[in-house]
Amino acid sequence: MEGLYQTNRVKTLKEKMVNEPRYVSIEQARIITRVYQQNEDLSIPMKRALSLKAALEELEIGVEKEELIVGNRTKGVRYGVVFPESGCSWVYNEIENLPYRPQDQFLVKEADIQEFKEVIYPYWKGHSMEDVIRHQYGQEIDAMAKVVKINQKDHAQGHICPDSKLWLELGPQGLIKKAQEKLKTCSKEHKEFYECTILVLQGACTFMRRYHDYIKEMLPHVESQYQATLQTVADNCLHLSKRAPESFHEALQSLWFLFVILHMESNASSFSPGRIDQYLYPFYQKDKNAGIIDDQYALELLECLWLKFNEIVYLRNQHSAKYFAGFPIGFNIAIGGLDENGQDTYNEISLLCLKAQYHLGLPQPNLSVRLNKHSSHELMQEAIKVVAKGSGMPQFFNDEAIVQTMIDDLNIEPQDALNYAIVGCVELTTHGNNLGWSDAAMFNLNKALELTLNHGKCLLTGNQIGLDLGSLETYQTFQDLENAFQKQVDYFIEEMMKAEVIVEKVHQECLPSAFLSTVIDDCLEKGLDVTRGGAKYNLSGIQMIQVANLADSLAAIQKLVYEEEMISKHELLVSLQDDFKGHDITQAMLLNKAPKYGNDIEWVDHLGAKWAEYFRERMKEFTNYRGGPYHTGMYTVSAHVPMGENVGASPDGRNALTPLADGGMSPVYGRDLSGPTAVLKSVSRMKNTLTTNGGLLNMKFLPEFFKTEIGMRKFENFLRAFVDLEIPHIQFNVVRREDLLDAKVHPERHKSLTIRVAGYTAYFVELAGKLQDEIIERTAYEDI
Numbered sequence: 001m002e003g004l005y006q007t008n009r010v011k012t013l014k015e016k017m018v019n020e021p022r023y024v025s026i027e028q029a030r031i032i033t034r035v036y037q038q039n040e041d042l043s044i045p046m047k048r049a050l051s052l053k054a055a056l057e058e059l060e061i062g063v064e065k066e067e068l069i070v071g072n073r074t075k076g077v078r079y080g081v082v083f084p085e086s087g088c089s090w091v092y093n094e095i096e097n098l099p100y101r102p103q104d105q106f107l108v109k110e111a112d113i114q115e116f117k118e119v120i121y122p123y124w125k126g127h128s129m130e131d132v133i134r135h136q137y138g139q140e141i142d143a144m145a146k147v148v149k150i151n152q153k154d155h156a157q158g159h160i161c162p163d164s165k166l167w168l169e170l171g172p173q174g175l176i177k178k179a180q181e182k183l184k185t186c187s188k189e190h191k192e193f194y195e196c197t198i199l200v201l202q203g204a205c206t207f208m209r210r211y212h213d214y215i216k217e218m219l220p221h222v223e224s225q226y227q228a229t230l231q232t233v234a235d236n237c238l239h240l241s242k243r244a245p246e247s248f249h250e251a252l253q254s255l256w257f258l259f260v261i262l263h264m265e266s267n268a269s270s271f272s273p274g275r276i277d278q279y280l281y282p283f284y285q286k287d288k289n290a291g292i293i294d295d296q297y298a299l300e301l302l303e304c305l306w307l308k309f310n311e312i313v314y315l316r317n318q319h320s321a322k323y324f325a326g327f328p329i330g331f332n333i334a335i336g337g338l339d340e341n342g343q344d345t346y347n348e349i350s351l352l353c354l355k356a357q358y359h360l361g362l363p364q365p366n367l368s369v370r371l372n373k374h375s376s377h378e379l380m381q382e383a384i385k386v387v388a389k390g391s392g393m394p395q396f397f398n399d400e401a402i403v404q405t406m407i408d409d410l411n412i413e414p415q416d417a418l419n420y421a422i423v424g425c426v427e428l429t430t431h432g433n434n435l436g437w438s439d440a441a442m443f444n445l446n447k448a449l450e451l452t453l454n455h456g457k458c459l460l461t462g463n464q465i466g467l468d469l470g471s472l473e474t475y476q477t478f479q480d481l482e483n484a485f486q487k488q489v490d491y492f493i494e495e496m497m498k499a500e501v502i503v504e505k506v507h508q509e510c511l512p513s514a515f516l517s518t519v520i521d522d523c524l525e526k527g528l529d530v531t532r533g534g535a536k537y538n539l540s541g542i543q544m545i546q547v548a549n550l551a552d553s554l555a556a557i558q559k560l561v562y563e564e565e566m567i568s569k570h571e572l573l574v575s576l577q578d579d580f581k582g583h584d585i586t587q588a589m590l591l592n593k594a595p596k597y598g599n600d601i602e603w604v605d606h607l608g609a610k611w612a613e614y615f616r617e618r619m620k621e622f623t624n625y626r627g628g629p630y631h632t633g634m635y636t637v638s639a640h641v642p643m644g645e646n647v648g649a650s651p652d653g654r655n656a657l658t659p660l661a662d663g664g665m666s667p668v669y670g671r672d673l674s675g676p677t678a679v680l681k682s683v684s685r686m687k688n689t690l691t692t693n694g695g696l697l698n699m700k701f702l703p704e705f706f707k708t709e710i711g712m713r714k715f716e717n718f719l720r721a722f723v724d725l726e727i728p729h730i731q732f733n734v735v736r737r738e739d740l741l742d743a744k745v746h747p748e749r750h751k752s753l754t755i756r757v758a759g760y761t762a763y764f765v766e767l768a769g770k771l772q773d774e775i776i777e778r779t780a781y782e783d784i
Helices: 008-019 027-038 044-058 089-097 110-124 129-143 164-185 188-221 224-242 248-266 281-289 295-309 318-323 348-360 377-389 399-410 414-418 445-453 478-510 514-518 547-563 569-577 584-592 602-619 640-645 676-683 709-724 737-745 769-776
Strands: 148-150 332-336 366-371 395-398 421-423 427-429 441-444 540-545 630-633 698-701 729-734 754-756 761-763
Touching: 008 295, 008 348, 027 044, 027 110, 044 188, 044 248, 044 514, 089 110, 089 129, 129 478, 148 478, 164 188, 164 224, 164 248, 188 224, 188 248, 188 514, 224 248, 248 281, 248 295, 248 514, 281 295, 281 348, 295 348, 318 640, 332 348, 332 421, 348 366, 348 377, 366 377, 366 709, 377 709, 377 729, 395 399, 395 709, 399 414, 441 445, 441 478, 445 478, 445 540, 445 547, 445 569, 478 540, 478 547, 478 602, 540 602, 547 569, 547 584, 547 602, 569 584, 602 630, 640 769, 676 709, 729 754, 737 769
Parallel strands: 332 366, 366 395, 441 540, 540 630, 698 729
Antiparallel strands: 148 441, 395 729, 421 427, 754 761
């Protein structure tokens, strides 16, 4: 791969994309509303199918003359799409403030504000999924919100890896034939499902043809140097409307059409391509052997696809934007890893993906490398070169920690576990046959501890929001405190699970997804929509927030209060209630005299692991609305900042309202004083059954570490230690503190600076100040 370069075409397209203003789009909302109004007597599945078909036939499209891969859900890039079926009330309340809110701003045209408020919103008021959930269970969800954040309340379910291989094998026409055959023999009960799938697939074919027609019209008006490639792109679009892809270029274009249409149907985050180096390789190999492409042209095509992954962002409400800051749309691509025979595999596509990320350094796709005990030196060194570049990618996943755990803990079939993919940030899934609902809820263990210490009352407001089981002053022993904490956790688990039933039920009623169901295995076979349990696997994932702070707090209480009696129960409780104002010595003792998670101190690490294991075991007692199991993850996206704003002062010495630990398995920033290897040892004490929904370990290194061959070798050895310790995930920021501080003061100088937030990369200057500050304060390592 030496000598491959970034072409002027790609540089031009990147420059155009980065500099285009980001607007709100109501165009699809207008189409959806019209279709629903015209078909009031039809079922919701049919109205959904007809409205998607209409959008595919009518939405304004555009093509840049330099593009080799085309398609988007709006004519402008990085537009936020208003989707009335799922959420409308929050848009009504926030639309005028979108350009000014602190996180993830969008420009809005005055005419669009008026049309939305006067035409679109009045039709949907009280009827969107958001409103239905709020009507059925809104008060209960609000009551638990400081402890449990219930997700998926105002948008469709994403976090899915579709069967891209099937899509490339059949194309929409092949899937239409499959659905038509099923329609001929199905029962009356399944008839409408197949009719809906055929409608949306026909719309997909029309969508592809429209790009062919659009390019044909623009061809006479572009410079001659672009005409040949544009003609090829037009031909590709026409071919794909009629048949499955045959060339590497067609396969990439077909893959992108798949993801554009998935976003048009669901307007959700984290539809992931998965292991593209596996299913795209036959197209690459065939064309290369035939002399149709070389590696330079294949790279240019891939980089054009990489740019398209950055053209879709997701419009969230102001509250959610703080939890998912920086537009983490989650196009996760995994390369390398074990094949279906359990052998390590990588190929030229794997290396080209790394080269594309090295050149572009953009937030999307979220590039992941699967490692195992037999991972090649070449792949690891090429990946480390990209890490050293500082874009926050790739992140690394450990087959040794993940595959067998999926088999044993989730009853995933071995061939599916070996072929696991990643969706969104770090969520684990199987390829093309799973509705994993991996972002179901976030459970703030630290808030539950706060309530346990303070009679169930919030330290921030004084409101009674939890069970009154006593206080730190009334628990005679540390075991008494833990017993009360268990009851508090149990109470909020029960409340959370009641809410989850309502949310999934309303999704089935309001957002059936015919197109998605055509590319999730078993749905077409069963004649059952994916939201109703049509997938082979039906999981739901809950995130535990944040075990590092919990371990530090419990360690401080156990050691300083109960064992050594250096701090009285009364003094600690009053210090927490006063947010340490006037209690400087107490806070200093908590910070400096109590051992901390992340420093290879076994008993401290086990304190956190113990409660994570308890939480995981409780999840086994519940079944989701689709009949599948619940499991757990340890990651935060950017929720450690707003969830910290929900927590008062804590016994680990943390002040009220300040961020919790980043990542999910990461130590609290600044407290990991024994070096990166000690961090690995601490994290390895978490059982991998705790992170079947994904675990996240964040680390930061200085760029100087990678300047020498010795440094690169050391880093490879560090990654091999990560594999041997069977830790599921690790990721890195490689950046100087000084550069981040300058970017905060002079954002105009650092528009393209990307940073690893949690399980995703974002533009640093697009993050709100509190999140920027937390990233700046993370520990940076100079050596291993």
